Amino acid sequence: MKIDPDQKADLSAQIAKAIRDAIIEGRMIVDERLPSEAELAEQFEVSRSTVREALKRLAAQSLIRTQRGAFGGAFVNRLSFEEAYGQQITTATLLLSMNAVSFDVACEARYALERACAPLSSERRTPDQLATMRAEIHRQSQPGLTDESFCASDVTFHRALVDGAGNPVLSFQLAGAVEAMQPLMNMITFTARSREAIVALHTRIADALEAQDAKAADTALLELERYTLELGRGVMKARKSAS
Amino acid sequence: MKIDPDQKADLSAQIAKAIRDAIIEGRMIVDERLPSEAELAEQFEVSRSTVREALKRLAAQSLIRTQRGAFGGAFVNRLSFEEAYGQQITTATLLLSMNAVSFDVACEARYALERACAPLSSERRTPDQLATMRAEIHRQSQPGLTDESFCASDVTFHRALVDGAGNPVLSFQLAGAVEAMQPLMNMITFTARSREAIVALHTRIADALEAQDAKAADTALLELERYTLELGRGVMKARKSAS
DNA sequence: AGACTTTTAATTGTCTGACATTTTGCGCGC
DNA sequence: GCGCGCAAAATGTCAGACAATTAAAAGTCT
Secondary structure (H helix, E strand, O other), X not given: OOOOOOOOOOHHHHHHHHHHHHHHOOOOOOOOEOOOHHHHHHHHOOOHHHHHHHHHHHHHOOOEEEEOOOOOEEEEOOOOHHHHHHHHHHHHHHHHHHOOOOHHHHHHHHHHHHHHHHHHHHHHOOHHHHHHHHHHHHHHHOOOOOHHHHHHHHHHHHHHHHHOOOOHHHHHHHHHHHHHOHHHHXXXXXXXXXXXXXXXXXXXXXXXXXXXXXXXXXXXXXXXXXXXXXXXXXXXXXXXXHO | OOOOOOXXXXXXXXXXXXXXXXXXXXXXXXXXXOOXXXXXXXXXXOOHHXXXXXXXXXXHOOOEEEEOOOOOEEEEOOOOHHHHHHHHHHHHHHHHHHOOOOHHHHHHHHHHHXXXXXXXXXXXXXXXXXXXXXXXXXXXXXXXXXXXXXXXXXXXXXHHHHHOOOOHHHHHHHHHHXXXXXXXXXXXXXXXXXXXXXXXXXXXXXXXXXXXXXXXXXXXXXXXXXXXXXXXXXXXXXXXXXX
């Protein structure tokens, strides 16, 4: 494991890259212990602080974890689906908030992906996941709910739909798409009437999944997309004319 | 911006979290300059090294960038689609390689997502993207190609398909799914006969997109999924019986 | 006055050495 | 055999120094 001395990048970035590559290429396996900071410093011929900065970079990407104490040190971390979800959501949220992505584009992406899950989900959804959907539909019907709670419940509902596909890779990919939409959705004020319409569509989706009717689920999702888009456009237009 | 003194996490992790939250919640805007390391050290009442470790964590997530020199410092970074792609791919690749995700599951996820793009792509694909697909198909027909080059070309082809949907959010989400499959695909030896079959299917897909025939594109993708799965299973079985 | 050069100040990057804290293993006394 | 404390190893934190880089300010020449 070597670093290029005539690179212009920071030493800590180069060292992080060298170790990261070793992990990605499988030269270091999960739970393997890295050399101690002092040993790494000697190997790379830099100070301990520089090594530490490199290790913090890797820790930020969940590539390693550290333990203090004797026989502690830095270990190659098994990236769990949980951690991957989290990173995915953070990245997607920031991407959307920082790049002026329009409601239309985000909405289209989200529903295109969700509809990809629908056939699998209608085949494999567990009773548990159906129960979650029903529970969230019930929560969404409560009159006193704030818009934020309504949106949070919406996210839970849709994640149950996605998880219903029984494919963890798919769930991972979609976690970002669904959750990253929440800040955009939170900007919408849901009137009693629009909530009613959404709950009705959610019910149709849940019914379709329960009946394992992929086509009906797809149709209902398509209508939900259309309706969400309409609501979003209404809000954007109102905001524009107000300013 | 405060940190909780009776947390058990590292100070540098706490400080990174405090700054990260400020960015995510919009309290710091893009291109805004953070206080200098010395000032941050004073604010949080820690040493400069600790602040630096925190900043490296944020830099690893592309949340900030740093410039040296007078009037340099750390600036809130606009997360570009490019950077987001990169992170997405790294995460997805690691997730697959570290969690013994089966070829079947990964394949299913990938094609489910790609098929979600097909209708949009058949509507919006540009001549440029069609040309890329045709060029890659041509490359894939070359007899001397290594398996790695064949797979790389395959990735380029499929990314053109995904980009054809003209939705950057969708492209971002799918970058991981498509690229992360490459290491798994690289393990497959493509015989001349299987390459021929894949090229034929790719041609059908490109034809369908050119003709803006969403249904035909979907069918061809479905067949490609079935065929890829078959190839993968063959390899896995051969490997199993060999060991 | 304007263009070029030098100085200077601010800031990050790196190094050194020290001490605090945490955790494990081992030996000792009981 | 069982607890107890101690030593060792490692990460976490701190303080201070110097190097490298960069942009603004000051100076200088034509």
